[in-house]
Amino acid sequence: MKVAQHLWFEKDMESALRLYTSLIPGSRIESMKALPTETPGGPAGSVKVASFTLGDQRYQGLEAGPLDAFNHSFSIMLECETQAEIDRLWSALGEGGTTEQCGWLRDRWGLSWQILPRRLGELINDPDTARAQRVMEAMLQMVKLDIAGLEAAARG
16 A cells, blocks of 8 residues: 545646755656546646655645645645755745744645754753743744754753
8 A cells, every 4th residue: 555645736736846846855756747538627638637756755736726725734844954954945935925933834836834943843852841841932933943043942
């Protein structure tokens, strides 16, 4: 058995997948084609399907017009090692989209992303609960997460 996430795009799926796979190492578009027959989503050639990989995760994509908009029930979390990596992804994925509190953003296609430093998980799981609480409180005040700010909160 294989498991893959499935994303339904209203339009412009190819541009979205090209951006996503250019930003995340180990990513690729495996296939993309227009369906040659009429479907409930539209006439022959108007519905596109794709298979792609982001990092180590498999995805299927479908571009078939409006259905249900993406929402926070599904997001893609990117765990970053450095602030430069956070900044690069934040800028590229946030272009034309909207930013949100705590490292969340929606890209221009409406897909939700969480761009988080790996260090955040370590800090909020610290056995010193006061330290972990300071880090959580600092994170809740941030939009794009800042590793130096989280570290400063941990130190008190």
